[in-house]
Amino acid sequence: MTQQTTAKQASQASSPYLPRVAKVADKQKFTDGEMWLRLAFTDGGGIEYKAGQFMEVSVYGIGEAPISICSAPGKRDDLEMCVRAVGDVTATIHQHEVGQTIGLRGPFGNGFDMGQVAGMDLLFVAGGLGLAPCRSFILDALNNRDRFSKVTILYGARSPRDLLYRNDLQEWSNRKDCDFMMTVDRGDQTWTGNTGVITTLFRKIPKVDPANTAAFIIGPPVMFKFAVLEALGLGMRKQNIYCSLERRMKCGLGKCGHCQIRNVYVCQEGPIFSYAEVMRLREGI
């Protein structure tokens, strides 16, 4: 007779796929396709995360999607994300009402400790939705402003209708302790700012000390390719240029394999890589 037994150890093991419960504390529609949400944990546990990390967000019955955290890092009760509706899960998240609960797992990814670039000049280059993860780096720097030298922020969007975080953009352009510039690929009748791709802003930034500058370039792969060329053209070092390489994430645990870039699991050793590492990855860009 075969006995059915449950290993004591195994039954006490907890599944890393179980969610924590968070509530939608606040939401704001940024554009037709992008929604900003603030999510607060209801279990009293809070969260601690670094710039560049991401969460896996669940809508049960539909699926789970990896979304970057866009709020300032640290130990806190809540976090923010900017969700673009590209599929079933994200479209449903857009419909969530304030007060509605949602399942979160994380934080995942290596993230980036801004302490690593203390004392350096910082150059943030954010393209499109890349501004969301980039914002967690920017806020970390601005909230600890005296740890860094010059801070320059460049942002490019496709059109004025696609601008995200308008309040932050306004605030950053008013600040005296950083240089903020933005551009849109194509303006409209009311647009009076810069037009052109984000690389055109590189002509306008104040003089950079290439040996002492760390660049954070976050945006679509094609933007990254050209922005890196600009950064290298200014004399910056490959190991001081950072990016967020996003891939298809599923488990977030380095097991399912979807996020592999050559020998690296982006959910474990990434998504933040220096350009020197990206070059070694070959398949990376």
Place this chain on the structure above:
Amino acid sequence: MLPRILRKDAFEGFVEFLMGKYRVFAPVAKGPQYAFARIETPQQIAGIRMDYTQTILPPKKLLMPQYEDLLSFTGRGPEGVSSEIKAEPTAILGAHPYDLHGLATTDKAMCLAPLDPYYRARRDQAFLVGVNMSAYINEHQFMADMGTLEPAEGGFDLFLTDLGDRYYVEIGSEAGSELAKASGACGPARPEDHSDKQAYDVDKAANCPKRLPYSIRYLGELLDSSYDSLLWDALSKRCFSCGTCTNVCPTCYCFDVQDKPNLDGRSGVRQRRWDSCQLKSFAEVAGGENFREDRSNRLRHRIFRKGKFILERTGKLGCVGCGRCSLHCVANISILEALQQIADQKVALDA
């Protein structure tokens, strides 16, 4: 722990004893092929084919099922989401040495931090009885090169070698030793048993030659220097991206996770199922960008995983030389030929 002897006329009693403690899976014939199947009644013991050539699917399917429920949910929200991690004692009877190496790899890979508790639970309840192989079964196998003709230390509980009218039983663990003793089916090995086993090993070595033109300690570097080779384009021209290779591979363990709602539209399960890096959509993200759109990139990625990346990440073999992928490939793409050809290529990144 010294080797024992299990006479073939005591084999049935041994298996019955095993069935009293475990769910037993053993190789049985399915038409002209073989597969690991559950031995549920004593009558089925006669159908066990310890002399089998090779199963289509490796025994990984017993520790990593093709479909597995990770969570169950009762609605859209995270309340009421639960998971049940349980396993039943399972004996894998008759795994070839290379398949035991495959299990050692999936063991290590699934238990890298953060470890997978579902796999761990099943592995903790598993009892491994290997059976020796005496010769290659086709032109695709190269276990001699990969060092998988013998099971690894600690990679089995019992290991049987067929000596004609009896099995030579090597003990690989405390659990194996206890079971062999408790079954009452094993006797001590005598000098002629040891010498018959030696003779078996000599024959086996002659039947299983090395087939790669280089030692596998150079495999990683040869792969690196072949990264830009046209070999991958050439091979991928006939690849269907069907995923058969990953399906039958003992060291492939990638999976997808999907929600399966019930008919009530509210409750359901979050389920994982085998997936393949060879399928076109494996590296495709929402929004449409596909990071491995080219078939030759996917094929190259697989060979690199097998020959280099898995070894680097886990310290265990990414390819055990079983030849299943080559045997079952619809397009006759052979990993052995690919690994032979990378040594022929003149392409190198630097001298």
